[in-house]
Amino acid sequence: MLKLDGIAAFVAVAEAGSISEAARRLGLAKSVVSERVAELERVLGASLMQRTTRKLTLTVEGELFLERGRRILGEAAEARAEIAERRGSLSGPLRVAGPIGFGTLHLGRILSEFLRTHPAIELTVDLDDRFIDVASDGYDAVIRHGAVEDSRLIAKPLASSRRLLVAAPSYLEQHGTPSSLEELGGACAILYSNRGIDWRFRSGDGETILRPRACLRVNNGIMMREAATTGLGIALLPTFFIHAELASGSLRVLDVGAEAEGAQLFVAYPRNRSTSAKVTALVASLKQAIGSPPYWESAGPEEKR
Structure with missing residues (x-):
């Protein structure tokens, strides 16, 4: 029988590149992580990793199972969140990406307030100015400055940007x-x-x-x-x-x-997933915090010649 903790251990090791780093991220002992991965391999009847003293690599079977393992963990997390939502609270993981500059200057305050309102949400924020493939990289939502031309995404405007x-x-x-x-x-x-x-x-x-x-x-x-x-x-x-x-x-x-x-600020999320209540709450929180017009447009005199 497949166990979620074994799948979580395998995915963590595959993403971290080592058992010790995966154990640190999971807050577990290395021996516990190794045992969970070994048990998963026994249940599947296949070796998922090749271990040497210098590095760890995935086998062909491991590469195949990694994508499915991520999907299983994601669906389990969403199931827990949906149950919590039915009970009137928002909980579980929420992974968001955004640009470095805007995130550094504005998202800290906005998302801190969001978490104060929804303390059971486990929020992860990645700031990066490179192009983020939201649909493929496992993000629930991304904040972008500029046009969103990916047909796989639903884009909601947050503010005009001069x-x-x-x-x-x-x-x-x-x-x-x-x-x-x-x-x-x-x-x-x-x-x-x-x-x-x-x-x-x-x-x-x-x-x-x-x-x-x-x-x-x-x-x-x-x-x-x-x-x-x-x-x-x-x-x-x-x-x-x-x-x-x-x-x-x-x-x-x-x-x-x-x-x-000019340009637009958008929040975008994958079209092929049902929009979770967490993403809906995030969009509403961003819009309310930014305001219309956005608060930075009325922060003070704009021209001093």
Whole structure:
């Protein structure tokens, strides 16, 4: 008979790459984890892992069983959660991904309040600016800044996100303040490397695409903001990164006669799963906490020229 604790031990070892690390993550002794995996192998009648003194690898049977084992554990967790939901409470695991910058600045407070409301939920949050395959990587939901084009996902808008051109007063004093797209073309730009190097603007004449000279390329919005506040160059950043700096005057908005291309914040979750009450509660909590318009749009004066 298959036991859930044996499946959980096997999946933990496969994901951790070692029995000792899996034991640490599970809070168990190494001998207990080894015994549970060995018992699972006896029940299945197959060796799932090849163990040497230097490394642990999965057999062909182990690779096949890993995906099914994850699914079994997930369904068992959802079953426990559904029973708890019927009793009027939300509980069990909830795995969420989000971008590093937005998560660092905003999600800590929002999700802490969510957990205070639903203390039985076991929340895991992974922050990463790389593309997350929500449907395949086992996440219940992901927060994204930008379009969600994956047909496997249901995307719920959280807030509109404006992007503003900003620079520190020290940079503008030294290099001057661009007042047109033409003048902006020669500026020293701090660019987000995970996105195209173009700056896109809309005006009465249609769309204009600029390819500014880069003085820094970086894949993190907070570092872009910090580089801009030191006077390194001009950055195009979402308002959720810079609302406090605009209010304090450490960054100023540049008016070049055109509006920068904006984006949307979304929360998305897999279409092929029934939407759990936990995900529904998470979406509602995010929307309520962010507000409409989002709280960072009314945090203070946005232009100090």
